[in-house]
Amino acid sequence: MDDASQASGTGSASGGEGRVLSVVVGDDEAGERVDRLLSAALGLPRARVRRWIDEGRVRRNGSPCRPADRPRACDVLVAYPPEPVPSRLEPEPIPLRILYEDRELLVVDKPAGMVVHPAPGHARGTLVHALLHHCGSDLPGIGGTLRPGIVHRLDRGTSGVMVVARTERAQWHLAEQFRSHAIERVYRALVRGVPRAAAGRVERPVGRHPRDRKRMSVETRRGRPAATAWRVLERFPRAGLAWLEVRPETGRTHQIRVHLASAGLPLAGDPVYGRARGDRHGLRRPALHAARLGFTHPVAGRELAFEAPLPEDLAGLLERLRRAEPAGGTGGAGR
Numbered sequence: 031m032d033d034a035s036q037a038s039g040t041g042s043a044s045g046g047e048g049r050v051l052s053v054v055v056g057d058d059e060a061g062e063r064v065d066r067l068l069s070a071a072l073g074l075p076r077a078r079v080r081r082w083i084d085e086g087r088v089r090r091n092g093s094p095c096r097p098a099d100r101p102r103a104c105d106v107l108v109a110y111p112p113e114p115v116p117s118r119l120e121p122e123p124i125p126l127r128i129l130y131e132d133r134e135l136l137v138v139d140k141p142a143g144m145v146v147h148p149a150p151g152h153a154r155g156t157l158v159h160a161l162l163h164h165c166g167s168d169l170p171g172i173g174g175t176l177r178p179g180i181v182h183r184l185d186r187g188t189s190g191v192m193v194v195a196r197t198e199r200a201q202w203h204l205a206e207q208f209r210s211h212a213i214e215r216v217y218r219a220l221v222r223g224v225p226r227a228a229a230g231r232v233e234r235p236v237g238r239h240p241r242d243r244k245r246m247s248v249e250t251r252r253g254r255p256a257a258t259a260w261r262v263l264e265r266f267p268r269a270g271l272a273w274l275e276v277r278p279e280t281g282r283t284h285q286i287r288v289h290l291a292s293a294g295l296p297l298a299g300d301p302v303y304g305r306a307r308g309d310r311h312g313l314r315r316p317a318l319h320a321a322r323l324g325f326t327h328p329v330a331g332r333e334l335a336f337e338a339p340l341p342e343d344l345a346g347l348l349e350r351l352r353r354a355e356p357a358g359g360t361g362g363a364g365r
Contacts, residue, residue, distance in 0.1 A: 051109040055101045064090065065097040068107060073199035082109055119148065121163035122155065129336045134200040134329050135193055139338040142189040142315045147177045161194060169196060181205045190320025191338045203328030208281060214324030214335065217276040217286060220317035221295040222304060224272050229261035232289040236282040245302060246284040248292045256282045258289040266351045271298060273348065287316060311347055319344055
C-alpha cells in the first residue's frame with residue numbers, strides 16, 4: 031500500500047508497466063471533480079494529478095477522463111503514474127544518526143559539517159548520498175534526482191534534527207507544513223553579545239545581499255518577509271557571549287544567522303555573518319543547533335516531535351563557559 035492512500039476504496043499494484051493506483055468512488059465522493067477526488071484520496075498535489083490526467087494516465091471505468099469530470103458512486107478511477115526518474119547519484123555507506131523511521135519518513139540528527147544535498151564543490155559525501163544507501167530503491171525520484179526526499183535543509187555548519195520523506199505523499203504533506211509554517215522548529219544558538227533584554231523578535235525581510243550574491247541580507251529591496259523570535263537561556267558576561275533559544279517563524283535561507291547578526295547578536299564561529307576570521311573558543315562552525323522539530327505525520331495524522339542532543343563541540347564549550355563565570359554569573363530563563 032506504499033503507493034496509495036490508506037483510506038478505504040484505494041489500492042495499488044505493480045506490473046510490467048509500473049505502478050497502478052486505483053480508487054473506488056464512494057457515495058460521499060460522487061459528483062466531486064476527478065482531480066480533487068484523486069488528490070485527496072492519494073494524498074498528492076492536485077496539480078500533479080491534473081498533469082497525469084492531461085497526459086492520459088488516468089482512466090474512469092477504463093476510459094480517458096478530464097480533470098473536471100464528476101464520477102458517480104462505484105466508478106473506478108485508475109491512475110498510471112510515470113516511473114520515478116532514476117537518480118544519477120551513487121549511494122555511499124555514510125553512517126546516519128536516525129531518531130525515527132517508518133515507511134513514510136525518517137528523522138535524522140545531521141552532524142555539523144555535512145552538506146545536505148549535492149552542490150558545486152560538494153559532489154559526494156552529502157546527506158543525500160547517505161540516505162540513498164540507507165533507503166535503497168525507496169528514495170530515488172521523491173522530490174527530484176539531486177534532492178531525493180529533501181523537504182527542508184540545514185546549513186552545512188548547522189547540526190540537529192531533519193525530517194526526510196520516503197514517499198511522494200509524505201514529501202508533499204511535509205512540504206505543505208513547511209510552507210504554511212505549521213512546523214515547530216526550536217534552535218539553540220551561542221551568540222556574540224550579552225543582550226540586556228530577556229527576549230526579542232526580529233522581523234525584517236531577507237533576500238540576496240545587494241553586492242555579495244553568496245550572502246543573504248536584510249538590506250535588500252527584494253527580500254521575502256521573515257521573522258525570528260529569541261530568548262536568553264544563559265549569559266556569559268566574562269566571555270561576552272549568550273546562549274539563546276531561537277524560534278524561526280519563517281524559513282528563509284540563512285534566516286537565523288542574518289536576523290541575529292542584524293540585531294547585533296551574530297553567531298559565535300560564523301565567518302560569513304559574524305565576521306569571525308578565527309574563533310578564540312575553538313569553534314570551527316557557526317554555533318547553531320536544530321534542537322527540536324515537531325510536525326504532523328503525513329499519513330497517520332498524529333503529532334510528532336523529536337529532539338537532538340547537543341553535539342560535543344557546543345556542549346563542551348558551554349561547560350567551559352559556565353566554569354569560567356563567577357558564581358551566579360550566568361543569568362537567563364533557564365537551560
